[in-house]
Amino acid sequence: MSSSSAKPSLKTRERLSEVRYEIRGELARRARELEAQGRKQIKLNIGNPGAFGFRAPEHLQRAIADRIADTDPYTHQQGLPAAREAIAAFHRQRGTPNASPERVFVGNGVSELIDLSLRALLNPGDEVLLPSPDYPLWSAATILNDGRPVYYRCRAENGFLPDPDEIAQLVSSRTRAIVLINPNNPTGATYSREILERIVAIAAKHNLLLMADEIYDHILYDDATFEPLAPLAGDIPCLSFGGLSKVHRACGWRVGWAVLSGDPLRSGDFHHAMDLLGALRLCANVPGQFAIDAALHGTDTISALTAAGGRLYETRRALIDCCDASEHLQLVAPAGALYGFPAVVGDAAKGFDDHAFALEMLETEDVLIVPGSSFNVPERNHFRVTLLPEAPVLREVFARIERVLQRRADAAASTRVAVA
Template identity: 85%
Template sequence: MSLPPVKTRERLSEVRYEIRGELARRARELEAQGRRLIKLNIGNPGAFGFRAPEHLQRAIADRISDTDPYTHQQGLPQAREAIAAFHKQRGTPNASPERVFVGNGVSELIDLSLRALLNPGDEVLLPSPDYPLWSAATILNDGRPVYYRCLPENGFLPDPDEIASLVSSRTRAIVLINPNNPTGAAYPRELLEKIVAIAQRHKLLLMCDEIYDSILYDDAQFTPIAPIAGDLPCLSFGGLSKVHRACGWRVGWAVLSGDPVASGNLHHAMDLLGALRLCANVPGQFAIEAALHGEDTIAPLCAPGGRLYEARRAVTESVAASRHLQLVSPAGALYAFPAVTGAAAQGFDDHRFALELLETQDVLVVPGSSFNVPYRNHFRVTLLPQPDDLREVFRRIESLLDQYAQRESDAQVAVA
């Protein structure tokens, strides 16, 4: 007798995460066949030869004998003190170790904080495009994502008036990703002030994903939102994975700022949920103080001549030379989000393009629609490969798009 399939949660059908989804599975199949792929789907520095800084590695090694026991559910006291001190230097109000939560990466803390916040049917205002974990965590915690547009013609910056128009009686929070993944947009202070004013008017929680805060190019500036928010409850997320190239250590943090009384219930809820999972990875927490108060190792990589800067240059120059692509040059973070335009864009489907690029050109990218946008003519690449590898990637992309444009031209001739 055959057994019936095990039923799974129905809301999973609403969740998409193509960064590690169907295309990534197909890539593994091709690699098993001996194909050599250039994989640009994940912002994973260690996979491209980057290493966590040596002083962070030493900080863990020197304390490895102290890493066996569980620690406090909010994190090691000295780690939380270092995070609080870092945020005080930024002007974060009421930043204290008691209001810092250390998690297994920012991903865990996003899920934990939304679980602490949402009741069924509550709404969260999210950017479109967003990092899709934000949408997934909202849905899986019984909330409803409501998207405000960050349009390419506006430099992928949101319109505060649109954000204000989307607030309803069920809205609980406004999420910002700054600098943005996937677009690389960095939000100016004036824009952040307008968004804070909306949150203050409607008594909404601000949740700002700032994991790329020090990855900036040219004259781009990062402005943290918590000092602007003042007494308004705000969660600021950061971690070791991107700026410090230590993804596998799974170390992230969230700082709850603003009026302690107004945010007291949220603090207790997050503390309870943190206790239920006992604690975050302990060894990596010993690197936090060295990361936040030690040598700056990311700025040289983002300056002219630095590897990330030159990778970004390779992408922007390749797109500028393309007959089929446009790009809002990323001001920060580790990604570019090009658009396909012109004849090649006629009837274009980003997922079909990504699959064909993988199958015929051995390049793995992420379809733009995976980031919860309504249009289907964008794709995301990471800036982590060597610059010459990225130039080769865009040569292959151009070759495929040439075929698309030629097919469109042939179709137009046939119709005529």
């Protein structure tokens, strides 16, 4: 044995053991191994439009190409002035109070800004109220910035909507913020004005920061509507997140933004902290910022995809049809976003473990899905799929899901007969 092999391995940060991100975790690694063996996988684990043939709109591509000669230098840590003005103008049109370029932060996707904002806010042991299910980056960023996630339940039997009364009961002396994901990932729920107003009142009573993840704001189906949080928050500090990744199908450009609204005097220190942290990483990706104005004030390219006959709409309809036709699945139909979050029920749910099911789907059916418990829910009977493939592909996926669930249901029934 060499002397180097006898030395202890490098230690890593202990809190990483509390972090889960199965969307790109163990199952995704196993899928790559199977692909290396020549097996073709249908990957429904990531909301990545470009992987399913979607392209960023042409007028956004032109906006970058026309300014590519101007993209070499660093820009201001909060973003290009013209890009921040475009974002502020968009929010003023929504009724966001005190929306100005000085209060806009452009980041390398919303993911980076979530991390920066929680780092600016939290001291060790501070609490953040998060939805369950949540997008797990929110939990991970809270934990890695020495905070504590405290979950308010968004239950399927309530349409995956939050209960403001429960949120109010969870507030403690250590609570610093309430996070809302609307439209929701992973459930597709959209929140009513009445629910949002009640949550705003909780934040006002306890002097909390509102953090509104609104990256899917224009991805809506049927008669669903979207209510932005900042106009309802008024003078209460509110950080609203948006970006180009989903509505504009430009994930790889890594362009996101956060708008700090409300009374500037109440959020001045937080603003300065965000500015400092942004400066430490120099600036966000510059080329993609030249597409922001065209995205927010140019041609609408998402509505045709979400309207009847549009690709996203028809895939969503396939999801609903497949779940309706199955005795093993229940679905709260998504009103927005890019996902479905079905529950396994009946005999197929007996002894069900969502991670084991996801692994079985991968090993036996070449389908990659995400276990529902990865989204910080206590139940183990949900899974998430994206709505990005063509409708026939999703129907094929659910035919494979049905085969696996039927085998489970038959085994449960046989066990019951044998016991009887």
